[in-house]
Amino acid sequence: KANAQGPALLARVAKDHHITLVHVSSDYVFDGIQEEHSEDEPFAPLGVYGQTKAAGDIAVGNAPEHYILRSSWVIGEGHNFVKTMMMLSDKVADPEDKLDQVTVVDDQYGRLTFTSDMAGAIFHLLDTHAPYGTYNLTGSGTVKSWADIAREVFDLTNGNGSKVKPISTEQYFANATSPVSPRPTNSALDLTKITETGYTPANWEETLKTYVEKELG
Known part of the structure; x- marks a missing residue:
């Protein structure tokens, strides 16, 4: 209801009162077959x-003034x-902890989206009165696996880093005992459209370094 009915109610209010509606969406709307997804790729959700x-x-698309x-x-x-x-890295590094490695999936590919970059893009679109519609927004840079x-x-x-083992x-x-929401194999999003509005997404690996340094204090 939060994902579907909520935006529908907001879109109705936005349409009736000429309000600009900003909505954050997800790579989960795609099946992940394409290596990089454009804004106009047809929906093909897996779950x-x-x-x-x-x-x-x-x-949200029914509201004339909207940004997705x-x-x-x-x-x-x-x-x-x-x-x-970061927490698991600390555990592996602790000689008194019995954890000696972790397994992370290596067959899903994408780029990180930092909320600071998302907020910057939202205000850029609003402040520059960019054309309404859908825009991909993730960090820029190399596509990598989890x-x-x-x-x-x-x-x-x-x-x-050598203690991370692919799986x-x-x-x-x-051995999952509860339902798992299937992720697209490829989650990378084409950033051409947002870049053409004058907003350049930060390189996610540079933002990651700053993020980790801040967390480490």
């Missing part, structure tokens, strides 16, 4: 979560993948 995100996008910003692999101030990897990113975080935290998605969830 219920992706279906509800796609429904939200469609609903599509993200992937979001990292912000709360609980997230990078903080988890395992690649985990190694970078481990190296930045304790210099122990396939199928192997990782082989």
Whole structure:
């Protein structure tokens, strides 16, 4: 309801009162077959979560004045993948802890989206009165796997990136006891459209370094 019905209600209010509606979407609306996804690629979600995100996008599109910003692999101030990897790096580095390595999936590919970059892009679109519509927004730079990113975080935290061992998605969830929302294999988003408005997304690896340094204090 939050992903589908919520945006539909907001879109109705925005349309009736000529309000600009900003909506953050997800790579989950795609099936991940394309190595890089453009804004006009047809929806092909793999699971219920992706279906509800796609429904939200469609609903928001009914508001004449709207911006949809599509993200992937979001990292912000709360609980997230990078903080988890930093914690695990510390555990592996602790000689009194019995954890000697971690496994991370290496067959899903994308770029991190930092919430600071997302906020910057939103205000850029609003302040410059860019054309309404859908824009991809992630960090720029090299497309990498979750395992690649985990190694970078481990190296930045304790210099122990070699302790991250790759594993396939199928192997990782082989013993899952609850439903798993399937992720697209390829989550990289084409950033051409947002760049053409005058906004250049930061390189996610540079932002990652700054993020980890800040967390380390």
